[in-house]
Amino acid sequence: MKKIFTYAILFFFTLLTSVLRAQTIKGTIKDQSQTLIGATIKVDGQALGTTTDANGNYSLNVKAGSYRIIASYAGYESSSKNITVSQGETVNLDFVLNQLGNLNEVVVIGSRSRPRSQLNTPVPVDVVDIKKISRDGPQVSLNQILNYVAPSFSSNIQTISDGTDHIDPASLRGLGPDQVLVLINGKRRHTTSLININGSFGKGSVGTDLNAIPTAAIKRVEILRDGASAQYGSDAIAGVINIILDDQVNVLTGSVTTGGYASKNTEGDKTFDGGQVQANLNYGVPLGKNGGYVNVAGSYDYRDYTNRMKAYTGTIYTDYNDPALATIPGTPTGKDITDAELAKRGQTRSDFNSRVGQSANRGGSLFFNSSVPVSVDAEVYAFGGLNYRHGESAAFFRTPSQLTQTNASIYPNGFLPLIVTDNSDKSLATGIRGKLGEWKVDLSNTYGQNTLNFTTDNSLNASLLSSSPTSFTDGGYGFIQNTTNLDLSRFYKDVLSGLNLAFGAEHRYENYKINAGSDESYVNYGNALNVGTDANGKPILIPNPQGNVSTLFAANGAALAGGAQGFPGFSPANVVNASRTAVAAYADGEINFTKALLVDGAVRFENYSDFGSTVNWKVASSYKFSDKFLLRGAASTGFRAPSLQQRYFSATSTIFANGQFVESGTFRNDSRIAQLLGIPKLKQETSKNYSLGFTSNLGDLKITVDGYYIRINDRVIYTGQFTGSATGTAQDVEIYNILHNANATSARFFANAIDTRTRGIDAVITYSKQLGQGAFRADLSGTYAKTDLVGKIHASPLLAGKESTYFDAASTIYLESAVPQSKINLSLNYNLGKWNFFWRDVYFGKVTEATNVVTAQDVYKGKTVSDVSVGYELYKALRLTIGANNVFDIYPDPTSVANQSSGRFLYSRTAQQFGFNGRFLFARVSFNL
Template sequence: MIKILIPASFLVLISHLAQAQQDTAVLPAPAIRNLNEVVTVGTRSTGRTRLNSVAPIDVFHLSKLQILAPQNDLNQLLQYVSPSFNSNRQSSSDGSEHIDPASIRGLGPDQLLVLINGKRRHTTSLVNNQGTVGNGSVGTDLNAIPAAAIDRIEILRDGASAQYGSDAIAGVINIILKQNTHQLSAAITGGVTSRGDGGLGQLSLNYGTGLGKQGGYLNITGEAYQRGKTTRAQNNNLIIFDQSSLDNYFAYDFTNDPAASRKYDDDMLKQKGLKRDDFNFQIGDAQIKNGGVFYNLSLPFNNSKSEFYSFGGYSYRQGQGFGFRRLPSDPSVNVYSIFPNGFQPTTDSRIHDRSIAVGLKHKLGAWQADLSNTLGDNRFDYRVDHTVNASLKEASPTEFKAGGHEFLQNTTNLDFSRRFTQVAAGLNLAFGAEFRVDDYRIRQGEEASWKNYALITNPDGTVTNPSGLAGGSQSFTGFSPENVIHKSRNNTGVYVDGELDVTSKWLVSAAARLEHYSDFGTALSGKLATRYKLSDVFNVRGAVSNGFRAPSLHQQYFSALSTDILPDNTLGQSGFFTNPSKVAIALGIPKLKQETSVNYSLGFTARAGNNFNISVDGYLTDIKNRIVLTGSFGFDANGEAVPAIQHIINPLGASSARFFSNGIDTRTAGVDVVADYNLRRGPHSFNASLGFNYNKNKITGNLHIPAGLKGQEQIFFSPNDSILITEGTPRVKANLSLTYGYKKFSVLLRNVYFGEVSRNSFPYGEVQVHKGKVVTDLSLSYALKPVVITIGANNILDVFPDKQVYGNSYFGVFKYASVQMGSLGAFYFVRLGINIPH
């Protein structure tokens, strides 16, 4: 008998599900996971399955998920089926509103490697820098890949730097594109939230055809969708109208009466025929329009001894996010002749994501050779609308092109592999080389988007702003000439990877990788793993590996000004400066160096007959010199301005300064449990799928703070940044999916438990624990070939995160934090699918 101890917090999920079943007729979809399924990630041997692999691997079939799942983009699909995967939409966070950060096991987005068909996928050009999970990191835009183009997704939940590259510290996501032929598929989805916003319209088309007489194919996907904004605002307690010159106004005793400011605002609202609701901030999901095409091509030749292959695609996204509303109470940021009642600025994105891979496979005797080149590019341009450059006064435009950033990556691989059947019970040997070029640039915005025209250079050389008017486009300041950069580097790596079946029961795997960065030197990564079959149905496995991650070009060279809530609880300009900058040198901020990691894992897999399987894996990941963003220099731990630092950064248009630093060491420990039960009896089919993740992140040892900054530990790495790492993602996350099918009907009932998380708004707020929540999905599908109709809901019980305590809400502006399941609420949808053979 196997006993599994389940934390008390997970019992909420079981209890909630039992109650839901009393009221809901649970009607099946085929299992989306199967321990006997062959996998391609985590091994270069053929025929490995989830049951006999040396590392934990999840496999999710997108075509099956997309029939019943209420989620429509790739990040959200994985959020609800993979317990170790985390991604939620952000609000009022500049670029992170348009590209959702994603991670596994609570580690950074840049510690997760994404592959397509086994080839490295480029990251985005965006640095997450607005206090979101993954703050200071660079991830991969999974939503740029049409879900309809994907056959399945394999998630390797183990360190794999030695196998795939130095940034595979947390694990690897391998996306396998569709290869189906002689088929046309289409799906139309429409949906809306329970509050009547966030409307979705989505169309996807997939077509596959055979090529030649040796099994070639071409599969093409087109997808387009539009997602409306959501509004989760509430009244706030900010002062609406300018009262700076009314201190002695006879009707309002501002000095002795705390309510006088509110009374004045209320009187002005009545006089202008306005309501306090008219001055709420726009808080919620951004509006997104996205279109993309993807293809997957294979052309075998030479009697199938050789194969030419290619895949890639193009995605174009327009987003409209919202910055902090500029209330008319602040004359330094307003032009009253243009916006007499202030304005709600928008940050609009134009994102181009392009990729193409070409390759040639060829059998050289008993060896399999693979030569490929993969090129990927992500370009992000900003426009700021419904705003002003206050320093231009009446001459200010209301729309600005604010510049942008771009990241290009080109990867060339040459790989060889062979199976030696005569060595022990079998040896698979692979080796190869990789050459990669990274290129990063920041482009300047138009002059009015970044310049402050009110600055005056005095005879003594000092720069002052006697009018106090703010420069640049309000909400998102354009990239200035000082931010413009164009840098590149190259990386050369060689690897060897072996899997030895010592006996029919005992498998040993080893890999080593030597990498040389043109800007960070040479490092060696290794991995040793083993799996032993105690019986035909029970395996134990374990692994140990180390990794090396050089700072990305983005982390080395990104600089910008952005509007943020400063440590004194006011809106102001926060500057991001490079480590070689004069500001960084003046403060003693050191240059960046590489992160290093060590991973350990131990677990087992088991199955009972053909119906039930389970895997349990524990893990431990230590990361040294982890790259993080510092806090805001320019203020002390009490939120008071520090004149000596302000004197350095104010002429640069900033009130605070942040940097990247190898500031901390972290340890991540946890356990994953994945179990499936499948049953088929005549026209009835049933599947129960359980996924559970317990994950604990903590900061170990002391801060790596420069000697000159001793005493400023809470500024160097602030409590709010610390809590994002240790408690920003749920410590416990679990999902239980039940699918039942009868003839033409199928039903999905899924409960996902998002454990508690914490947020801190230091220095003006407090630590708040957001309690765990259960989100319920329910959908019903009816198939009348070739058409399938599905109706259902995500979060049908309309569950939200806990409301923020007042001290963390910026005077009541932010009703909810962007945590756990986000603030979408219930989302209802209808989907029409069609599948036509040809």
């Protein structure tokens, strides 16, 4: 006991001595006009740092020695100073930070070397300051913010596309949503569980749900516009989006945005619809005294639906609905009696409208970002979040004339089925990074999960007759991804003008599930099996949902439909629980041969448990002729592994194709029907990517221009619709019976069917200048990307003569011209005292209607959409902003009669440039405390 007491006294004395003789660096961080609260101070190369207090002051205890101190703050250029501290000394070190221009920001994506300015990266990178844009711009969701800011990025709200109405597909350079990789803080983000199978851009693909990440949690977004599979793995063919989470502390920020559409085409006699509210909050607290922090952000989102349909012009009632009006009373033939019946019932055609516009949506998110130093050379970090959204969209209205899909005893006037989704998303990344000798080491594990469950409301199962329920539990999807990474890097400053080496390994586990719905959501209770004949020669029929004989018929003699109308549920035959693993190893080297010449190279090996291995490489280089001009270029190979969703998804769904409702089944590649048609097993897509460009820094004026060429082989596509026949060949009859058992009339598949090439050019010009008493900035950016089908369609001998079904004309248009090939963005921003003025014009290029009917392939010309806002600082920490998206209420070109589907689609649902909701007015209150 005495010995323990002695050691305690010695420890206390040593600690006291060290405190009394501590070395301190302290100072103030400010910009040109005020101190900065929550600015970050770090010691370069060490996990040692702190943040400024409410007065902009900081204090940092260090050992005696020489240091490089870095000061940073969101929206400002970082600044560093070298300092030497003697034993027991207190040194004052102040910083004055300058606000960033668009092309001066330092990025970390695209290289595992030290961060560098966008103008010095060997590949093109855009940096989006989410805090500033979400303060001035009308858009509130991440997808829409990027759609109006980054020309190479494309995303639009879909309509009457089942689950895709609730999760917007997004892409880079006109390629697929699954050909862009999303990272958060440099770690791979999981995809959604939804696969897009209906009439929308990205058909057949699985993307990442960017809207699950609240903008309040984001510091900035880095968009790498170049192939990066050799660095980051699968999906990075078109590029990489890296979302950097906020790390500020001691500052409470928040905003409330409300608005809606005040358009000439609002539904009915409304002057305002589609109301929206978004509330954001962000706060960070320091952990300890060495730069640790935890930043927490939350959001609440509400969005009402819109409808841009005016009046249904098709058949609503036939003489089957009122036999007394038949040509021969009591003997209906299907004659259209709509106008007479509407007059008798006191109805209008608009009473039978679908909802053609954005879906209704409400939900919330909670995200965090944290780091805690555990020693001078190491820190533990964690980030992640939760998101939940409840959505409601509509299917096509079922009119009383659709006898096989309705029941007059339940819905005498027909019904509008509602597709309800519960979308839950969760993620957690943890890791430790630091220095091991001269090497930087980062060990991490990232977990992500997405579940999407469906309910069909205000519907029925016609085969249950009058006993049908009106709400159905349909089942849903689930997807899990867990990624473990080990990354090591080292910088050799004495090798030529600097050499950085990096290598690492990755293990990824993925799991995909489809869960069945309730029986009544998918069963056709009118199906039966023919097991023989009785003594009178009549067939013996046994009720069986898998039977190929119909026993329940509507008044017109057609078989009644089974399953929930609008969105049938998933059956036990669709249920799947599939997993796979992938392991990878990479090496990355970056060498500065001189201060002007940089060469970067990477190679990556990856092995998937379900299809094998792939090796990819990348070489990038830049040459800096002067401080004003840099030439850069890159060449790489890439790949994209087919998703588990593409391998294992199967279902029957109602689609609208060429003016007709079709019950279409999606079948797996290992199914019997796939074998009958010669549909092969899925394999990876492969790509070659080349880019060449330059950057120029002319002081106030900064320019980047980059051209590129992307060749993709064996692209996975979603085929057209194959059908069988009850009286054709043995193959046709077997296909017909398989389809009948699935309550479907056609079959679709996923297949590596085509090769494509994409050629394009991106340009960004930024000009900033002190103008009078204020600061002016102009950003002009544009992109042109053209994707073409190359060579023949990869079809098996069994598909000879059916190539136009395997990859049909509509799919070709979705690939080549359903999204704008050209896009130009001009943003003007002027800050004057307490005022801020913002104007933006975005030109969306022409698009083409995706349909197999050649005469109906309408081309819609390009349009320019203008945004405007005015902000005023009411108090030092409180700002009011008002403005509009699409202030001039611009709409796309109207569709031709052939594409209107009896008045449903006045504007195209397949070729969307910027949506068709019209003018959006908003007001926003934001604070910073």
